[in-house]
Amino acid sequence: MTPAWEPLVSIVTTDLAAITRGRSVTESKLERLAATGIGWLQANLSLTPFNAIADPNPWGSSGDLRILPDMGARFRTGKTGSATPFDLVFGDIVQLDGTPWLGCTRTMLRDALAALKKATGLSVIATFEHEFQIFDGGFPSSHSLSFEALRRADPFAPQLMAALEEAGIAPEVIIAEFGEDQFEVTHAPTDALNAADRAVAIREITRETARNTGWRASFAPKTAPLAVGNGVHIHFSFIDSEGNPATYDPARPGRLSAKAGAFCAGVLRHLPALTPMTAASVSSYYRLKPHSWSSSYTWLADQDREATLRICPTVSIGGRDPARQFNIEYRAADATGNPYLSLAVIIRAGLEGLNANLPTPPLVTGDPSVMDETALKSLGLVRLPETLDAALDALLADRIVTGWFAPEFIETFAGVKKAEIEKFADKPADEVCDTYRKLY
Ligand code: GLU
Ligand code: MG
16 A cells, blocks of 8 residues: 655754754655755754753844755665654755855864865774663663673664664664663764764664664763763774875884874863863763763873773784774763764864874873872873863863854854753752753
């Protein structure tokens, strides 16, 4: 029987609270809309995750924009268990004449990549590792990382992998993680813009697949104050203009090429100011604490999961080439951060390091949380902001970082974050975590 409906395709953008928002059309209209997009408005960028528009904001009730679909960024799958296919196309927010809009984070990532390429010839390969927890699963308790922990959720894991595969996300591994009812899913490395698109699609496909089972998948950074954190680990590496790997140099400390080292130095230098963008909620800062395998200092280390920038291992089994595997992982991120903006600021900060030709930071071993001030200082280690409020202050104080954006964008970003800070002022941590648990 022919269904009574025609499937919809959604043209979407990701906002400053990392919420996917957009408008939907019947599939047969997409081609026609490709050139001019769908309507959008400036004030939408001031939406908080609590269904309010941050006030004050620079936009008010006036103005109109378009979201132009990027037809190469369509993610479609019929395998989430929904009645109609999951189908979305990521778009760029533009003005009515088609010129880029200052608040489009996808454009910001594209521009950051272009700036890096122009200055250095380098392109970025990236991948986002996502951790999440299932709620309302009604599972019997199970062991961390165990075979049984994955099997008791069957067929959730194979169904999720099939949906991600069909959507073109190239999923790699699904894990029953360390935390209670916690899972992790990874995807194959790809060019940075595609990786950020995939990150958004992974979150939505995972939530939808869980929802269709009667469960809730939460990517909130801390679903309870003492719960294991849900991180988003952003892996990156470089290729040069000839397509050759440019991150690896076995002759240097940590095997980091001089360019990759300068990039890391730039990231660490600006890290406190980047945190409100990559760890963007009040609850994010319950996760960024020592001894949680997240990150808490401006710290580069070789294969240490407490570091903010972790140099990842390579495998030499069967004579495999390390140069193409070699990558660095940024761990101070979670799914309350917009993936385009997160990657854009990492790249902008890295480019500052490259432009200033900064030396590779020291590879730190040990535990910064027990080092005295002198030791921290000699290694250049600074504690990351401990609240969203402090992180926002660090951003607003770093003129180089704010200088990457239009002033209206910074004003909008600060407005949304202040709304989150004010909502939770004086609220206990368990209430904060519970609210974000349900929202993400
Ligand atoms: N759950 C940890 C986090 O919050 C990460 C654990 C791991 O290394 O996979 O980032
Ligand atoms: Mg993990």
